[in-house]
Amino acid sequence: MVLGDLRVQALKRAGGGWSYTIVWPDGRVDEEADAFLRTHEGSGTQKTYAYHLVDHLRWRVREKQTTATVSLRDLHRYMGAVGAKVPMPWGQPWRVPPKRPYGASALEVAAACLIAFYVHVYSVGGVNDELKAALTVGRLPTQADRDRLLLGHVTTSLPANPLTRRGQGHRRRHPKMLPDQARPELLDVVNTARDAMAVTWLSDTSMRIGGLTGLHLVDLHLRENAACGDCPSPHLHVCHRWGNPNRAAAKIKPDWTVVDGVVTGGEIHRVSPAMISSYFTYMTTEYAVYAAGGHGMLLIQLAGPCKGEPWSADAARGMLRRAGRRADLPGRITPKAFRHQFTNDVLDASGGNPMVAKAAGNWASAKMVDEVYGHPDLHSPEFESALRATWGEE
Structure with a gap:
């Protein structure tokens, strides 16, 4: 067996969308x-x-190792090999270049995946009692846990993940924003009207890249008082669809429907005049020339053998990365940075009102916005002025 021959296999579902499994080199499914x-x-x-x-x-x-022989210490070694801080030697790092070690969020996902996998295997097959006992431990609920639970005052224990060190990876940090003047710099170097539209739409909304590349033309209501009745201003609907040919899908899944050709529901984002202008430039030039019939999606490929087919999220990420390099911007330009920058800018413009930022950015809660974005910029003029006043220099 050659190391790394295990692979993820994507399977097209009959009802639309995709399923994923893991197969061995000879095509056998890992049961x-x-x-x-x-x-x-x-x-x-x-x-x-x-x-x-x-x-x-x-x-x-x-x-x-196998499911029957792996121990909790082995799982800790694996977490250390992919980037976690563990108080033990773990041998050769597993994710060597060009792979990068997992970040804090990925480590949390990996820990959750491993505990769920081994507990599930035990519940089905009943193997490895020692590992099952080590993984199914509990912890005392915090006040935040009680706030989320119905009758939380009677809850005395919650499941704990022993693969996540206490206090590691759970602390919210101020997210990475775009570099200064990133938007105009990117617009100066992009090569197509589609790319300029993508930069503009990511800048003026809190859309994720899967939502943007998953948009259909029917999702756009770019005039006032649209027939959907969901919003009187120009807006768009991000709808979760499993069957998009480019596999793009919105992350969150609010209910939506189409009645008489009009989309209602989904995740609604207000649309700026600059977004409408970039849309019409794109539609009257590149889309009119290259669009292939049938798929009805907004963003299309403009070159190559698949010209006219839907543009994928990975292709959009690559465009932003290359444009950032051409513009000589520091760091790596990612779609998520646009979402963070938009929320931060709305919070600043609203005088620090997290309810406004929550509504504008379609965040789950105002508390989340306040925790992540509601602290001062340590390099802002206001912060510097406050320090100088405290030090008696003003």
Whole structure:
């Protein structure tokens, strides 16, 4: 067996969308992994867990471990090998260049995936009692846990993940914003009207890249008092669809429907005049020339053998990365940075009102906005002025 031959296999579903499983080099499905991933059928979690789990199973092959023999210490060694801080030697790092170690969020996902996988395997097959006992531990609920739970005052224990060190990876940090003047610099170097539209739409909304590349023309209501009645101003609807040919899908899944050709529901984003202007420039030039019939999606490929077909999220990320390099901007330009920058700018413009930023950015809660964005910029003039006044220099 060649190391790394285990792979994730994507399967087109009859009803639209995709399922994911893990297969061996000879095409055999890994039964344990497949049974576990089926419990997340029809969700984006299945794809995420599949790619985290295949990495772990490849490591397990190298270490000559099986489900029946792996221990909690082995799982800690694996977490250390992919980037976690663990108080033990873990041997050769598993994710060597060009792969990067997992970041804090990815480590949390990996820990959640591993504990869910091994607990599921035990519940089905009843193997490895020692590991099952080590993983199914509890912890005392925090006040935040009680606030989220109905009758939280009677809850005395919650599941704990022993693969996540206490206090590590859970602290919110101020997110990475775009470099100064990133928007005009990017617009100066992009090569097409489509790319300029993507930069503008990401800058003026809090859309994620999967939502942007998953837009259909019917989702756009770019005039006032549209027939949907959801918003009197120009807006768009981000609708979660499993069957998009480019596999783009919105992260959150509010209900939506189409009645007499009019989309209602979904995640609604207000549209700026600059967005409308970039849309008409794109539609009257590149889209009118290259669009292929049938798919009805907004963003299309403009070159290559698939010209006119839907543009993928990965292709959009690559465009932003290359444009950032051409503009000589520091760091890596990512779609998520636009979402963070938009929320931060709205929060500043609203005088620090997290309710406004929550509504504008379609965040889950104002508390989340306040925790992540509601602290001062340590390099802002206001912060410097406050320090100088405290020091008696003003």
